[in-house]
Amino acid sequence: MQHVFEVQGMTCGHCEKAVTQALQRIDPEAAVRIDRAQDRVEVESTAERSALQAAVQEEGYSVA
Numbered sequence: 335m336q337h338v339f340e341v342q343g344m345t346c347g348h349c350e351k352a353v354t355q356a357l358q359r360i361d362p363e364a365a366v367r368i369d370r371a372q373d374r375v376e377v378e379s380t381a382e383r384s385a386l387q388a389a390v391q392e393e394g395y396s397v398a
């Protein structure tokens with residue numbers, strides 16, 4: 335399933351990596367695409383949306 339999140343607070347490539355790793359801790363198979371300029375994170379994953387969102391928030395980023 336494809337999930338799209340608006341993630342605020344990503345300022346550099348390190349943030350993109352941190353968000354990607356947080357998502358892949360929930361689902362190691364998750365395919366993550368990030369458009370930082372648009373605050374847009376697309377995740378192709380079988381995991382629950384709420385679990386993915388919580389992982390990003392625990393990493394310190396806000397999800398709109």
Ligand SMILES: [Cu+2]
Pocket residue numbers: 344345346347348349350
């Ligand atoms: Cu950063």
